[in-house]
Structure formats: C-alpha cells, structure tokens
Amino acid sequence: xxxxxxxxxxxxxxxxxxxxxxxxxxxxxKRRRALRNIPGPPSASWWKGNWGQIFDKDGWRxxxxxxxxxxxxxxxxxxFGDQQLYISDPLAITTIFQTDRPLYDVNQYHLLRSRLxxxxxxxGTIGEIHTKQRKLLAPFFSTNFLRYLLPNFYPFxxxxxxxLEELSKSNDGVVNMHKMMSVAALEYVGAGLGxxxxxxxxxxxxxxxxxxxxxxxxxxxxxxxKLSTFRAFLPYMVKLGPAxxxxxxxxxxxxxxxxxxxxVIYTMDxxxxxxxxxxxxxxxxxQINGRDILSAILRYNDTVDEDEKISDYEMLSHITTTLFxxxxxxxxxxxxxxxxxxxxxxxxxxxxxxVSEARVKHGDxxxxxxxxxxxxxxxxxxxxxxxxxxxxxYRTQSVIPILYPVRSADxxxxxxxxxxxxxxxxxxxxxxxxxxxxxxGEDAEEWNPERWLEPTRKSVVDAKLPAQYANMMTFTLGxxxxxxxxxxxxxxxLILTMLMERFEFSVSPKEPIFxxxxxxxxxxxKGSNKIEPTLPLKVTPVKKRQT
Ligand code: HEM
Numbered sequence: 001x002x003x004x005x006x007x008x009x010x011x012x013x014x015x016x017x018x019x020x021x022x023x024x025x026x027x028x029x030k031r032r033r034a035l036r037n038i039p040g041p042p043s044a045s046w047w048k049g050n051w052g053q054i055f056d057k058d059g060w061r062x063x064x065x066x067x068x069x070x071x072x073x074x075x076x077x078x079x080f081g082d083q084q085l086y087i088s089d090p091l092a093i094t095t096i097f098q099t100d101r102p103l104y105d106v107n108q109y110h111l112l113r114s115r116l117x118x119x120x121x122x123x124g125t126i127g128e129i130h131t132k133q134r135k136l137l138a139p140f141f142s143t144n145f146l147r148y149l150l151p152n153f154y155p156f157x158x159x160x161x162x163x164l165e166e167l168s169k170s171n172d173g174v175v176n177m178h179k180m181m182s183v184a185a186l187e188y189v190g191a192g193l194g195x196x197x198x199x200x201x202x203x204x205x206x207x208x209x210x211x212x213x214x215x216x217x218x219x220x221x222x223x224x225x226k227l228s229t230f231r232a233f234l235p236y237m238v239k240l241g242p243a244x245x246x247x248x249x250x251x252x253x254x255x256x257x258x259x260x261x262x263x264v265i266y267t268m269d270x271x272x273x274x275x276x277x278x279x280x281x282x283x284x285x286x287q288i289n290g291r292d293i294l295s296a297i298l299r300y301n302d303t304v305d306e307d308e309k310i311s312d313y314e315m316l317s318h319i320t321t322t323l324f325x326x327x328x329x330x331x332x333x334x335x336x337x338x339x340x341x342x343x344x345x346x347x348x349x350x351x352x353x354x355v356s357e358a359r360v361k362h363g364d365x366x367x368x369x370x371x372x373x374x375x376x377x378x379x380x381x382x383x384x385x386x387x388x389x390x391x392x393x394y395r396t397q398s399v400i401p402i403l404y405p406v407r408s409a410d411x412x413x414x415x416x417x418x419x420x421x422x423x424x425x426x427x428x429x430x431x432x433x434x435x436x437x438x439x440x441g442e443d444a445e446e447w448n449p450e451r452w453l454e455p456t457r458k459s460v461v462d463a464k465l466p467a468q469y470a471n472m473m474t475f476t477l478g479x480x481x482x483x484x485x486x487x488x489x490x491x492x493x494l495i496l497t498m499l500m501e502r503f504e505f506s507v508s509p510k511e512p513i514f515x516x517x518x519x520x521x522x523x524x525x526k527g528s529n530k531i532e533p534t535l536p537l538k539v540t541p542v543k544k545r546q547t
Contacts, residue, residue: 028082031421035083037408038418040075041066048229049077054086054427055228057516063391064445067432071406073418076427079232084425085418088432090439090463091403096395096426097478098466107394107425109231112238113224117265120314121321122483134483136300137318140192140293141483146490147367148291149191153491154364156187157498164503168539174508177338178523178535181495182214182331188491189326189484193319194282194292195275216267217324221519222531223261272319276312293318322484328520328533330488332389334495335523335535337379339513340447342505342537347449351375352504352542355497370493378452380492381470385440386447388474389520391431396423403463404438430473439463439471504540511536 043049053062054076066074072089087093115124122133139145160180167175183197190197197213240246250262279294288295297318301309341348354375362369371377405414420426437444439459443451451457452470460471468475468485475482482488499505507513513535514526522533 027421027423028080031424032081032083034419034421034424035075035085037410037413037415038073038075038085039070039407039409040077040083040086041070043077047080049079049082051078051229055225057222057225057518058514059517063429063432064435067429067436072404072432072436072438073400073402073406073415078425079229082425084427085400085420086427086429086432087400088429088436089402089404090433090436090465092400093428093433093473094465094477095400096428097476097481107396109234109425110394112234113231116238117220117224117261117268118321118324119317121317121319122480123321123325124317126480131479133318134479136297137293137483140291140296141487143367143486145291146486150367150370150490150494151364152191153188153494156184157494160184160495161498161502164499164539165541168503168541173538173540174511174536175539176534177505177537177539178331178335178533179214181334181338181535182218182328182533184495185327185331185334185491186214186323189323189330189487190275192293192326192487193275193322194279194288194294213267213271213323216264218328218522218533219260219531220264220268220324221328222516222522222533223257223264225518226531227257227261268320268324269316272316272323275319276315293322325482326484326487328522329389330491332520332522332533333380333384333387333488334492335533336387336389336515336521337383337492337496338499338505338537339507339523339535340379340383341500342507345506347379348500348505351379351496352500355500359497359501365494365497367490370497371490373493373497374453375449376493376496378449380489380496381452381472382447382449384474385434385470385472386445387515387521388430388434388472390474391517391521392427392429393476395426395428400426428473428476430476433465433473439465502542504542506538506540508536508538 041050044052050062053059056062066076066086067088072087073092074086075083076086078084087096111124111126118124120129122130122137125133160183164175164180187197237246240249247262250258253259276294279288280298282288283295283298288298294315297310297315341351354373358365358369358373365373399417399419401417402415405416407413408415433439435444440451441457441459456471463471465471465473465477467473467477468481469489475485512526513523514528515521516524516531516533518531523535524530524532525534525536
C-alpha cells in the first residue's frame with residue numbers, strides 16, 4: 001500500500017470516528033446526563049436496555065411495575081445505552097401535546113415508519129401540511145357529518161347480525177368475534193370514504209368471504225411491533241440507495257418479518273388504488289351524490305389551480321391512513337367490550353335491557369338517542385379508559401414540568417420538572433395515564449363502568465388534562481390527536497346496540513384469551529404463537545335462549 005493511500009485511509013477512518021463521536025456519542029452522553037436524576041428501572045440488556053420489556057406483547061406487568069415503583073415520570077433504557085422518558089403525568093402530557101406543541105414534535109422514527117407504511121396522510125405529516133390536511137378532513141369527522149352517516153350504517157349492521165345468526169348454528173356456536181368486528185369496522189370506515197367493501201367485488205369481499213385488506217392489515221401492527229428493536233436503524237436503512245434497490249434487498253435478505261411487512265404495505269396500496277379508481281370513475285360518471293371524504297377531495301381538485309391540487313399519492317395516503325387508523329383500533333375496542341360482557345354476564349344483561357328497551361321504544365336509534373344511552377356510554381368509556389387499544393405514543397424534546405413530583409434517582413430530593421436534551425425520546429403512556437391512581441383513584445386498575453354514572457371525581461378534575469375524550473388519553477389531545485374519535489364512538493355504540501339486542505355472548509372455555517400488546521392491543525389465544533388477532537366467543541341468539 002502506497003504512503004498516500006495509507007494516509008488517505010487513516011484520514012477517512014479518523015473523520016468517520018470523529019463524526020460518530022460528535023454526532024452520536026456526545027449527544028448520547030448529554031441526553032443521559034440530563035436524565036441522571038430521574039429514577040427508573042435497571043437495564044435488562046447491554047444493547048436492548050428495557051426495550052425487550054417495553055416492546056413485549058406481555059409487557060403489562062413491567063409497565064405497571066415501573067409506574068408503581070418510580071411514579072408518573074421515569075426513565076427507561078433504550079438501545080445501546082440511550083435513555084428515554086416514560087410519562088403518565090397530566091401536566092407533562094398537557095405541556096407536551098398542547099401548551100408547547102411546536103417544540104414537541106412527533107418522534108422522527110415514528111414519522112418515518114408511518115410514511116413508509118401509510119404515505120403522506122395525517123399520521124405521516126407534521127407542520128403546515130398536516131394543519132392543511134386536518135382542515136380539509138375535519139368536516140368528515142364532525143357531529144353533523146356523523147348524524148348524516150348514521151342511517152347509512154344500519155343496513156350493514158342488520159346484515160352482520162343475520163350473518164352471525166347463521167354462524168352461531170355451527171361450531172357449537174363459537175365464532176371469531178374479532179374477525180366480525182374487524183370486517184364491520186372496515187365496512188364503516190369505507191363508508192366514510194364513500195366505498196362499499198361488502199359486495200364490492202374485485203380484491204375485496206366482506207362478511208361472507210375473505211378480505212385481502214383485512215387479512216393483511218391485521219398483522220401490520222403486531223409485525224412492526226416485533227421489529228421495534230430495529231427502529232434505530234430505520235433512518236439509515238431508508239438512505240440505502242433508491243426505493244427499487246431497498247425493495248429488491250428485502251426480497252433477497254432471509255428476513256421473514258421484513259418481507260411480510262413489505263407484502264402488507266403493497267396489499268394496502270393495491271386496495272387504496274382500487275378504491276381511488278372506483279371513486280374517481282363514479283365521480284367522472286356523475287354518480288356521486290353523497291358526502292364522503294374522497295368525493296370532497298375530487299371536487300376540491302376541480303375548483304383549485306393545478307399547483308394547489310391534491311396529488312394522487314396524497315389521496316392514496318389519505319385512503320390508507322383512514323382505513324388503517326380507523327379499523328383495527330375500533331375493532332379491538334369492540335372486541336374488548338364483547339369479551340368483558342362475556343366474562344361478566346350481569347353487566348351484559350343490564351346492557352341488553354337498556355339497548356333492547358330503547359330499540360323497542362324508538363326503532364333504529366337516531367344519533368342523539370344512541371349517544372346518550374347511559375349504561376352503554378359508561379361501558380364504552382370504561383373500556384376505552386381501562387383498555388385503550390393503543391397503549392403508548394411517542395414524541396421528542398425540551399423542558400417538562402410535572403404535577404405529581406417523583407423521588408430523584410439518588411432518593412435524596414424530589415423532582416418537579418425535567419429539562420431534556422434534543423432528540424430525547426418520550427414515551428407517553430396512555431394506559432398508565434388512564435390507570436394513574438392519583439388521577440382516577442385507588443380503583444384505577446379496575447374495570448368499573450359505575451364510575452361514569454357518578455359525578456366526576458375531584459382528582460380527575462384537578463388533573464386538568466384537556467383531553468379529547470372524557471378526561472382520558474385514549475385518543476390523546478392537541479393537533480395530532482385522533483380525528484376519528486366520535487366516528488369510533490358512534491360506530492361502537494351502534495354495533496353494540498344491535499348485537500346486544502339479538503345475541504348473548506359467553507367465553508369459550510377451551511380457548512382462553514390473552515390480550516397481546518402491540519402497535520394496537522389485540523386478542524390472541526393464550527399460549528399461541530400466532531400473531532393474527534382472534535376472539536372465539538360462544539354466540540347464542542337471544543330468541544333461542546328465551547324459547
Ligand atoms: C377506538 C378507536 C380509536 C382509537 C383508540 C384511536 C386512537 C388514536 C390514537 C392514539 C392516535 C394517535 C394520536 C397521537 O399521536 O397523538 C390516533 C390518530 C388518528 N386516528 Fe384514531 N383511534 C380510533 C379510531 C379512529 C377512527 C374510527 C378513525 C377514522 C375513521 C381514526 C383516524 C385517525 C387518524 C387519521 C389519526 C391521525 C391524526 C393526526 O395525526 O392528525 N381513528 N388515533
């Protein structure tokens with residue numbers, strides 16, 4: 001090796017090491033130093049820190065343990081010695097999501113992951129573009145729009161019940177209710193886009209067949225959750241040459257989970273293209289009379305200049321984002337309520353009595369009657385509080401005050417606020433906030449719908465969380481909170497009134513259920529290694545029970 005080559009090589013190595021030290025190690029050291037006084041659990045692995053416990057489908061006990069031991073703000077160990085905050089304090093959450101929102105942005109990894117999976121819809125954008133999109137889409141999630149939409153939801157709800165009655169005649173009456181709820185949630189979110197999945201033909205078949213979309217989408221969250229440990233490498237992976245090269249690389253590598261994620265993304269994209277083509281054709285043929293998200297965007301594009309038009313890529317992103325965000329979350333919540341009802345027959349009977357009486361009196365319930373049934377409302381709220389389908393979200397950055405002080409790491413003082421270094425990741429624990437005893441009282445861990453039939457507790461009011469929904473974090477708060485929360489609430493209540501009037505649900509003793517944590521929390525058979533959600537419940541038509 002010549003002297004010049006040797007010197008050049010040395011210079012490259014020194015520059016690379018220098019770059020790594022300045023850009024990675026120094027910020028890492030600063031991040032750790034800023035959190036040195038914050039309490040938290042010891043690291044469980046030299047490279048994975050506590051991630052093995054945090055991103056574990058059985059993370060229930062660990063997450064409860066750290067909050068019980070260290071309080072509403074604590075630090076956890078992330079990959080390769082990095083540290084993060086795990087937060088369930090109301091003042092910290094308010095600051096992060098609302099007061100100082102421009103400072104606290106969505107975590108970059110999650111933004112990148114969302115863009116790769118769903119494109120540039122609401123979940124994958126921030127800043128001005130996000131604000132513009134939110135303004136465009138907000139009317140389709142308003143109470144006014146939902147009032148208009150509700151009557152269109154009934155025909156499918158009747159079809160669902162008839163189909164369930166058929167299914168209950170075989171297999172000892174045991175039906176995978178998660179599948180039913182998933183198909184229903186997809187159908188309803190499709191209605192918001194002006195698309196009918198059931199009977200839509202092509203790639204999509206509803207109740208009676210298999211849905212290519214459903215089969216794919218339901219495994220995306222468990223899969224990406226499984227791949228969480230690799231998230232630190234994602235920013236580098238996406239820089240590995242052009243898209244075609246990265247796609248080919250995934251095909252070539254012996255990495256089953258990455259291949260599966262790629263397949264799901266491609267399927268969701270195919271479905272979105274099919275929906276857009278169908279709606280565009282209907283629009284061009286002058287067949288669009290109703291109100292829905294896609295018709296509104298197509299009409300908008302007809303009224304603005306070329307450079308203002310919403311691109312096909314953005315429209316496809318809105319379709320994928322809305323379908324995905326509005327689908328598995330709602331299906332998971334409905335499944336959880338049905339499971340609770342199956343476990344607690346007295347509460348189930350009380351709910352059945354309330355909804356049956358209302359339906360005898362009013363027939364198909366209108367929006368206001370449906371939304372105001374007190375016990376149904378209490379059951380929905382309590383399930384969404386105690387079992388939020390998404391258990392944590394992610395943000396980054398700055399000075400965070402806390403309402404409930406925590407003991408410092410050395411145990412000598414109390415900590416009232418924390419000043420964090422840029423790029424420190426914050427895990428906002430929805431479930432720990434929703435079960436925080438300082439907010440909800442000593443019975444915070446218990447599922448108790450009665451709490452919603454009593455006056456709001458003082459501790460809940462004092463927490464002053466400006467939450468989107470019923471003082472809880474389930475739909476978060478602020479500019480990037482869930483746009484579809486009322487949509488979800490209406491849909492859940494409609495399906496529950498229809499199902500409870502006609503069927504009784506009980507657990508299937510041969511198949512105990514375990515709720516697996518993931519991107520969203522889903523039911524699986526206890527002990528099973530399968531990631532596909534499933535909820536086998538015994539379904540008995542109420543008519544049959546009475547004869
Ligand atoms: C029980 C059902 C649901 C739950 C628990 C839920 C929960 C959430 C959560 C936790 C977020 C993230 C908020 C954040 O990062 O701060 C979110 C965002 C979102 N949700 Fe929902 N969601 C549900 C139903 C729906 C439905 C039915 C739709 C649409 C039809 C929907 C559309 C969205 C969209 C578009 C976003 C992104 C909002 C943005 O970034 O501006 N969700 N949801």
